[in-house]
Every structure is written in C-alpha cells, then in structure tokens.
Amino acid sequence: MATTPANGTSTEATIEDYYVEDRIFEPADGFRSSALTADRSLYDEAAADRLAFWARQAREHVTWFTDFHTVLEWDLPFAKWFLGGTLNVSYNCLDRHVEAGRGDKVAYWWEGEPGDTRTITYADLLDEVCKFANVLKGLGVERGDRVCIYMPMIPELPVAMLACARIGAAHSVVFGGFSADSLSDRIDDASAKLLITADGGYRRGEPFGLKDTADASVEATTTIENVVVVQRTGQDVSWNDSVDYWYHELMDGPTASADCPPEHMDSEDLLYLLYTSGTTAKPKGIMHTTGGYLTQVVFTHKYVFDLKPDTDVYWCAADIGWVTGHSYIVYGPLANGATSVIYEGTPDTPGRDRLWDIVERYGVTQLYTAPTAIRTFMKWGAQEPAKHDLSSLRVLGTVGEPINPEAWMWYHTHIGGGSCPIVDTWWQTETGGHMISPLPGVTTTKPGSATHPIPGVFAELVDDDGRPVERGGGYLTITRPWPSMLRGIWGDPERYRETYWSRFEGRYFAGDGAKIDDDGYLWLLGRVDDVMNISGHRISTTEVESALVDHAAVAEAAVVGAADDTTGQAIIGYVILRGSHDATDELGEEVRQHVATKLGPIARPKTVVLVPDLPKTRSGKIMRRLLRDVAEGRSLGDTTTLADQSVVDEIRTRAAESPQED
Numbered sequence: 001m002a003t004t005p006a007n008g009t010s011t012e013a014t015i016e017d018y019y020v021e022d023r024i025f026e027p028a029d030g031f032r033s034s035a036l037t038a039d040r041s042l043y044d045e046a047a048a049d050r051l052a053f054w055a056r057q058a059r060e061h062v063t064w065f066t067d068f069h070t071v072l073e074w075d076l077p078f079a080k081w082f083l084g085g086t087l088n089v090s091y092n093c094l095d096r097h098v099e100a101g102r103g104d105k106v107a108y109w110w111e112g113e114p115g116d117t118r119t120i121t122y123a124d125l126l127d128e129v130c131k132f133a134n135v136l137k138g139l140g141v142e143r144g145d146r147v148c149i150y151m152p153m154i155p156e157l158p159v160a161m162l163a164c165a166r167i168g169a170a171h172s173v174v175f176g177g178f179s180a181d182s183l184s185d186r187i188d189d190a191s192a193k194l195l196i197t198a199d200g201g202y203r204r205g206e207p208f209g210l211k212d213t214a215d216a217s218v219e220a221t222t223t224i225e226n227v228v229v230v231q232r233t234g235q236d237v238s239w240n241d242s243v244d245y246w247y248h249e250l251m252d253g254p255t256a257s258a259d260c261p262p263e264h265m266d267s268e269d270l271l272y273l274l275y276t277s278g279t280t281a282k283p284k285g286i287m288h289t290t291g292g293y294l295t296q297v298v299f300t301h302k303y304v305f306d307l308k309p310d311t312d313v314y315w316c317a318a319d320i321g322w323v324t325g326h327s328y329i330v331y332g333p334l335a336n337g338a339t340s341v342i343y344e345g346t347p348d349t350p351g352r353d354r355l356w357d358i359v360e361r362y363g364v365t366q367l368y369t370a371p372t373a374i375r376t377f378m379k380w381g382a383q384e385p386a387k388h389d390l391s392s393l394r395v396l397g398t399v400g401e402p403i404n405p406e407a408w409m410w411y412h413t414h415i416g417g418g419s420c421p422i423v424d425t426w427w428q429t430e431t432g433g434h435m436i437s438p439l440p441g442v443t444t445t446k447p448g449s450a451t452h453p454i455p456g457v458f459a460e461l462v463d464d465d466g467r468p469v470e471r472g473g474g475y476l477t478i479t480r481p482w483p484s485m486l487r488g489i490w491g492d493p494e495r496y497r498e499t500y501w502s503r504f505e506g507r508y509f510a511g512d513g514a515k516i517d518d519d520g521y522l523w524l525l526g527r528v529d530d531v532m533n534i535s536g537h538r539i540s541t542t543e544v545e546s547a548l549v550d551h552a553a554v555a556e557a558a559v560v561g562a563a564d565d566t567t568g569q570a571i572i573g574y575v576i577l578r579g580s581h582d583a584t585d586e587l588g589e590e591v592r593q594h595v596a597t598k599l600g601p602i603a604r605p606k607t608v609v610l611v612p613d614l615p616k617t618r619s620g621k622i623m624r625r626l627l628r629d630v631a632e633g634r635s636l637g638d639t640t641t642l643a644d645q646s647v648v649d650e651i652r653t654r655a656a657e658s659p660q661e662d
C-alpha cells in the first residue's frame, strides 16, 4: 500500500530512522509528581465509557446555562453533542472568571512587534468584548449572522471573535496574509454581513497594509454592509464614509455600552467558520459549534499542556488566523482562565532571539510552535536561545506537520534544557482540538512520534481496502465521533460526506498517512492527498494550479510540493506557456507573483519552471510523481507509462536553470 505522501517524500527517506529510533524520554520524576495527571486513569475512564467520560469533561470544564440531556446523537456522518445544553462561549471565557473574583488576572500579555505592549486582564477583556458586542448589534449584526475578520495579531482580534460569540454571530477569520480574491471568496461563500479589519500591522520591522485589500474584497462582494477598521499603524487609508467605521470611534460612541448579557446558545449553534484548503480549488468552510468544541478544546489545553492557570504563563506562537490560534490562543486558554502571551510579529525582529527574549521577560512556562519554526531556529544557531534564561519553560508543544527527530532533539536540548516534556500534537482544522498527543506527565515520548490518541479519541490505521493495520504503514482514520469534530462544510453537506467519510466506510479519513511501530506508537508521515504543507500551512496543489493558469501567458500548469529543509515542503510549479510567449526568467517571475496576488504570499511558488511539455501518461494524466522526483533531485523510477520519454529530460534541464526564491 502507498503511504508515501502524494506531494513529497521528505518523510519517506527517514522512515527507517524512525524505526530505529531508540531514544525514549520518560516524564521526569519532578514533573510527574506535580503534573495534573500522571497515570492512566483518564485513558482508562475514557476506554470504559467514552460518552460518560466526555459528559464529565463537559460538566466539569464548561459552565452551562441549561444542562444537556443527551451526550451524543450520531447519524453518520452527522454528530450532535450535548443536546439540550445551552451556553455562551464568551461567558465561559470571560464572565465566569470575573464572577469568581479573578477579574484582575492577566488574560493576555500582548507584545507588538515594534516593542509596544498591552496588559489585558480578564475584567478589561470582558468590558471591551461587551462594548464591541453592542457595537456589532448597533451595526445590525444579529444572532445567526456571519462576520468576517481580517486582522493582524492585535488584541482587537480576539475581542472581535468573542464579541461575535457573545451575540451568537459566527465569525469567519481570514488570515491576514491572504489576498483580496481569497478574502472575497470567503466573504461570498459565508454571505458575511460585516467585515472587521485594520489599517495594517507590523512584520519584519515594517508596517504592512490591510485596508486596500479589504476594500478590494468589499468591492467584489455583495453581502458586506459595514466595515469596522482598527487603527494599528496609523498609515493613510482610503475611506468610504458610507460603509467604513473606525473601531475606536465606535467604542467611544453611544452604542458601546459595557452591558451586554450573553446570548444563550444551543450546544449545536454555529460558533465559527474557518476556511481550509482541500483537494479542489475551492476552500471549504469548516463548521465548528459551541458545546462540543469548547469541551474538547478546554480539556486538551489543560491536560496536554499541564496547565496550572494560577502560576503558568502560556504562549502559543501561532497566528490566530489558523485553527491553532482559534483553539489554543483564544478559546482554550481563556476558558481555562490562563495567562497567555500574544506576539504580533516575526521571530527575527529586531533580532533572531526575539522569541527567547519574550520567554525570559514574561517567564513563559509553556511554548507551542511549529516544526518549521524550530528548523529555522536550528539554522540560526543555538547561541540565540543561549543568550536568554529559558528556565521558566516546563512544557514544549509542536503542531502543524511531522517533526523530524533532529528538530525534536534540538527543541528538547536547546529550548527545553533537556528537561521539558515535548507534546507533539496531531490535529486539523476539521478536528477542532488535539487528537493525537502525549500527556506530559504520563507518556513516554520518542523524538518524532505524536505517540497515541488522547483519552476519548479513537484512531486506527487502515490499508487501501479499509482493513485495520496493527503494525506498519496505513491511512490514518478516526473511528468514533469526538466532541470538537467539524459539523460539516458550510453550505455543502454532500462534500462533507464525500471528503471525509466516503473513502473508508464508517470512518473519518484525515488525509494523512502514518505508521505504527512495534510499541504501538504513531508516526505521522504527511498528507496522502493533493494538499501540500508549507511551513505548517495547508495549500492545495489544485488551488495553486488554478492561480497559475489564471495568468494570461499560461496554458497549462502542474504543481508539486517538494521536500524542503526549512518549510517542510516547498511549492514548485511547472508551467507550459501559450504559444506566443517566450520562456524568460522575467515571465517566470511574473507568473510566480501572479499566484501571490491571486492567493496570497504564502502560496507563491518557490520556483516556477517554464517547460515545453508536462510528463503525461498515455491517457493524458500528468505524472506528478516524476515532477516531484525532478524537484527533489532524485533519479526517476519507472517511466515506461510516459507517452513521451524525452519530456522529462527537458524538464530536468529547465528546472536546473530556473531561478529560486531564497
């Protein structure tokens, strides 16, 4: 069976290393003795009765206005969790802590890239959220509406999300690096009524703009009635008096009362949409609801990070525009009453020790980041973290892509001082919360393995025919519904069934390949579909191909994700030009930039190779495998099915000559 990732074989080369991986790391005695959980009791409880287990978590960790009467209604593939229960997510994140006398506790230590800071307590946050919730109502936003959010990493971003949750409107956060086209596609798909954005933000020491992009999107769509703009950088922006409002003016205005009782939402009401790339060009609006989502996110945030809210300073260095930020910067930490750090900018501004400086200054206890970042830090060298006292760290987390054992060991040694457990958390936008991860006081870890499903989650590998695989490689499937699972794809229930539940009967198919070793440890190997993973960001080959052929000079395009030392995979585009165009480096660069304009800079190919033809089978199918081999400099395997063998030699020559982005 094929478990080689369809878009890259970076992980394949090291599978054997994984198998001979004999380093194991047990939780240190000192850690175990004070850990929230240090034995198998949660696993045993969940194995004995998973519904009773999740019901207990829901009642212990979530405050309900009305208790639920039924834990799960499962009409495959449609799940409803905690039926009859009513709650409000913003109440759980804010009011209940303030009511319990913890209003003065810091919710966020926010640090802007230029060095400006804000300290936001739970009482401050509640106040600002209530005011903005009333502002939203004043602008005509009602329960059940969708609100689109396109913002940099500033405190007003979680404020906007929580204000939506408070009044029962669903948010759809679009990462600030996406283009105007991507933003308008998402606005259209969700029929969003309001857009919340900013003049800009800071990255790599410079302000960047967002308002122009937001304007272009609003122009191209029909449903946005008003735009709220946060002033972050003070740069000049174009202004349309009939739709644009400054956030700070609204918050000083008559509608911004601080009294806003939370809506009582049904456990299955929509909390948010988050768009993610699939195997087709059209992104999917992943739906998450309130009760089940919050339960799993709070549970995992607490136990996977061994969170002690009274003493810990937790930092997830992701962007809120992705699911990691939704679940583990906003909802999980706030519902747990944690103190978190939020950092606006890039890790190399002003110096390559910015992260370590932040860890030292705030006394960060848990750090959660991505393997691609760790590999970058490795490249920058151990002298950077060594400049700082990192002894406050207790738990290190990683997410987004498989972590290679070298990066794991570097993280362990140079950041964790050899003593912090590492939690390698496997999950997806669709799963809402962690699914496979160590528990730091319980699990013996191996560098590069996400180990086992968390309590209450059940995963199995299967072969091509859907038969369970006990040892060796297979497709990763989840065998039982879980509370924070996606409830569907916005507006397309059939696509939901088709994408996730049709490949293997009765099982959720994650799209990832994995191996299970002799000790029963899981090793994630990457995507087995046409989804690439670039620095932990999901980008579909089809999406990039459509953006390439959208350029007037392009006749045909094929895209592959090739192994890359830093970003995990890199996008390589092979492009056939239309007849009248010459294959110049300038045109290649123009085509590359075109993708950035269409989709956003994160989707810009590292290289565009202008080729006379593409390798195709006799039936006309593009052989992407060969293109990957070329991109990764491997000798070609079997090429006998190729219609024209000489094509590959020509492509190889062109690839060697094509300019690459650094």
Ligand code: WTA
Pocket: 276, 322, 323, 324, 398, 399, 400, 401, 402, 403, 424, 425, 426, 427, 428, 429, 430, 450, 510, 511, 512, 524, 525, 526, 527, 533, 536, 537, 538
């Ligand atoms: C990959 C991010 C290996 C995987 C939370 C998955 C991982 C996709 C890990 C989801 C991990 C995420 N080890 N691979 N610990 N975590 N992935 O939706 O391929 O942006 O399917 O969610 O990232 O990406 P998404």
